[in-house]
Amino acid sequence: MQLDQGHKFCVAPMMEWTDRHCRYFLRLISKHALLYTEMVTADAVLRGDRNRLLQFHVDEHPVALQVGGSDAGALAEAARIGAEFGYDEINLNVGCPSDRVQAGRFGACLMAEPKLVADLIAAMGESCKVPVTVKCRIGIDDQDAEESLDRFIDAVAEGGCRTFILHARKAWLEGLSPKENRDVPPIDYDRVYRMKARRPDLTIIVNGGIGSFAEAADHLAHVDGVMLGRAAYQDPYILAEVDQRLFGAEEPAPSRLEVLDSFMAYAEGELARGVRLNQMTRHILGLFHGQPRARAFRRVLAENAHLDGAGLDVLKAARNVAAGERSHAVAAE
Known part of the structure; x- marks a missing residue:
């Protein structure tokens, strides 16, 4: 699978939504959209019921495993296990703003520690043979979304990450709930576009607030790929346009x-x-x-x-x- 091509259209990892039944269902509509699991912590992969957490149907490919954590050893082992299970990509969550995630020192709070994230990516990349990617915000709290995001992307790219999924909003770790963080911070797609223009060597995918296939197609004039979340879940037949219009499939989508x-x-x-x-x-x-x-x-x-x-x-x-x-x-x- 060519991941640069495969990232043209992705369905976001969504807690309690994108489980294996959901992913199988979405795959029936599009053969080429890249699907993501719910976030699984590295500790859960290491200590939990791996078959329950990680099993998926072979027809789900291409499918990526999203993991969370901040311990390089645990994440490296989780990435190795995920690759052995057959996932096409391992994605590190650097965007979730929930209190529980912050308490575990992972998710969006890691945007304040670009060197640590680079080290995590390097360790994960050394442990598995599939691409390791990052999903993050454009910044957190009072960070300058221009300077801080440049610094973060450059550092993590040095660690070996070539693909970044950017949710085009800041995350506010204090004062907003996870639900509010999906809607209240202003959307800034132009910031994502500028990152792609600045780093054309990287694969940049835009995420956040995209509500239709038409909107997704418009973004592709500026970035390498789009990721839809709630819109693709609530109106899954959006995916019916993906294979023909983005991937050149000849066969029509199923009814x-x-x-x-x-x-x-x-x-x-x-x-x-x-x-x-x-x-x-x-x-x-x-x-x-x-x-x-x-x-x-x-x-x-x-x-x-x-x-x-x-x-x-x-x-x-x-x-x-x-x-x-x-x-x-x-x-x-």
Whole structure:
């Protein structure tokens, strides 16, 4: 996989959202979008249930593992394990502003320590054979977003990082919640563009507040790639334009109903392995976003998928509704 090409369109790592079921679903819509896991701490990789935390379906490729931490040894080992699991990229989180993350000395607070981040990247790069990348903000708190970001990117690039995903907002570590940090600090895409112009040798991806494929395409005039988060989750069929328009695919994107049919086949296998239906269907509620029967489709899933014994009959009923066919009564299997 050519990562420079692959980074043209990415779906952001989102806690409690981009789990393996979500990623499999998104992959049914686009074969080429680069998908990211939820952030996993290095300590969790080393001490937790690795299969539960890291397993993914082979069809998810290209897929990147995002890790968090500030200990070089632990991150190097986590990167090695992630690469051995088959991930195409290991990404270091230097952007999360939550109190819990700050208490562990990782996430956005690391932007104040560019030399440390460079050392972390160097250690991770030495331990695995896949690219190691960084996702960060354009600054934190009262930092000058021009001078401090230049210093940070230059230092971390010296450590071996060639790809940076820049969320085009500062993170305020004091006074704003993680949710507020996604919306309140002003967006500054031009700062990301200037970084690409200043460092054309690096792969620069812009993230933050991008709400449509059209907006994403506009950004590609200035940077190497775009990363969508909430918009891609809430309206996943945005990805239907990606393969043909950005990657030159000849085959048309599957229809929404075709995506749902493929997901039903996946869900059948997961149900047989003991996965609850709502663990999977919570990720597909936006599949018919903007379509005439979207609300009815969501209602069938919301009212039935969480019930004990809920099975494929729920998905079939939701499909009937979405297709405009007569809905059959849902009965838990």
